[in-house]
Amino acid sequence: MSRTGRLLLGASLLAGGLLLNVPAAVAAEPGPLLAFAARIAGDDARTRVVVEFDRKPEFSLHYVADPVRVVVDLPETAFGLKADSLEPRGLFDAIRYGGMGAGNSRIVLSAKGPVAVTHAEVVAEEGGKGYRLVLDAERVDQARFDALLGEQQWTGSVAAAKTDRPVAVAPTREGGPFIIAIDAGHGGIDTGALAGETKTEEKHVTLAFAKDLVEALNKGAGIEAFLTRDKDVFLSLPQRVQIARNKGAHLFISLHADALRQKDIRGATVYTISDKASDHLAASLAARENLSDEIAGVPLQSEPAEVADILIDLTRRETQAFSVNMARAVVTSFEGQINLINNPHRFAGFRVLQAPDVPSILLELGFLSNKEDEKLLLDPEWRKKVSERLAVAVQRYREQAIASGG
Structure with missing residues (x-):
């Protein structure tokens, strides 16, 4: 039954006095909030942001530094806003909004410098037409902003629980299924390119392909593939890594489809992690991908202490060797079948590839900035073909990994 139908039924039951015995959890199904309009006005001294909702929104407000951001947390919200309604201006040079998972949504206001929200309230619209959230911000000095950071009781942490279970870099002959984490890049508030x-x-694009890839992989004998996210939700980069580790993954594949200023560049690229980038393109792509948490208003977290341990460092070296083998298997499987960029195996410091004990690759399927690539990325038949070629590469890598694992 549609939402309208449920509302009409509810009104009918209420009129007949029949709602008295209906549990409250059943009677109330409001669904997500709807943000249906927004506007922003101001200058480099003061800026006002207004967002209109269909129902009264509960909200909380926090600050994040390096760079300065104002984070507005909301219950799950559907953002039905016009594309230009929150074009950044005044104190803010970027504004993003979207889902954060677990029934939460977020608005992130990236500021040009230290700011303070001096007024924040929800106001009922006249005639019962909804509510508007009003935020007034003003420029402040660094000392006052630092004080605001120190006063708030919020870390913004969305890190996944850590696993105490060791994960083998390569499966043994007697082991269980070969477990693969398929990571659809971006999601929720982080739209990507x-x-x-x-x-x-x-x-x-990445989620649609990830679902096709999991389906193709799970047809293979001895393989168990799963998604780090199966819907449009935000996951931090550490969460993605930890989900793979918690599930005992033997391989992690992160999927992306970036955009470049050079619209003539096209084709797939396979990346592995390295402290030094192979080239300028790899470095710039890694820098952009590593901004995912910043875009979502998540404070950057320091590396866990275990990563500095010498034993973990030795494991990482072995992991890197397996990651390179997987990258080579992908390139070999794609050659002559799937369009590849020049020098298709590249490397850079991608944070999502940092698991010390899970071989990991990042696959740029193509570039949304290129019209030919975009058409292919949206083509179900092409996605199926690429998924099948990746499945071939995974099987080849798996055989090598089992042999190496004893």
Whole structure:
């Protein structure tokens, strides 16, 4: 039954006095909030942001430094806003909004410098037409902003629980299934790249492909593939890594479809982690991908202490060797079948590839900035073909990994 139908039924039952015995949890199904309009006005001294909702929103407000951001946390919200309604201006040079998972949503206001929200309230619209959230911000000095940071009782942490179970870099002959984590890049508030005229969002492209890939992989004998995210939700980079480790993954594949200023560049690229980037393109892509948590308003976390341990460092070296083997298997499987960029195996410091004990690759399927690539990325038949070639590469890598694992 549609939402309208449920509301009409509820009104009918109420009129007949029949709602008295209906549990409150059943009677009330409000669904997500709807943010249906927004506007921003101001200058480099003061800026006002207004967002209109269909129902009264509960909200909390926090600050994040390096760079300065104002984070507004909301219950699950559907953002039905016009694309230009929150074009940044005044104190803010970027504004993003979207889901954060677990029934939460977020608005992130990236500021040009230290700011303070001097007024924040929810106001009922006249005639019962909804509510508006009003935020007034003003420029402040660094000392006052530092004081605001120190006063708030909020860390913004969304890190996944750590696992105490060791994960083998390679499966043994007698082991169970070969477990693969398929990570659809971006999600929720972090849309990833946007195609030019079509405004295709990278987060939807990667999820659609990830689902096809899991299906193709699970047809293979001895393989168990799973998604780090199965819907449009935000996961921090540490969460993605830890989900793979918690599930005992033997391989982690992160999927992306970036956009470049050079619209003539196209083709797939396979990346492995390295302290030094192979080239300028790899370095710039890694820098952008590593901004995912910043975009979502998540404070950057320091590396866990265990990563500095010498034994973990030795494990990482072995992990890197396996990651390179997987990258080579992908390139070999794609050659002559799937369009590849020049020098298709590259490396850089991608944070999502940092698991010390899970071989990991990041696969740029193509570039949304290139019209030919975009068409392919949206083509179900092409996705199926690429998934099948990846499944071949995984099986080849698996055989090598089992042999190496004894």
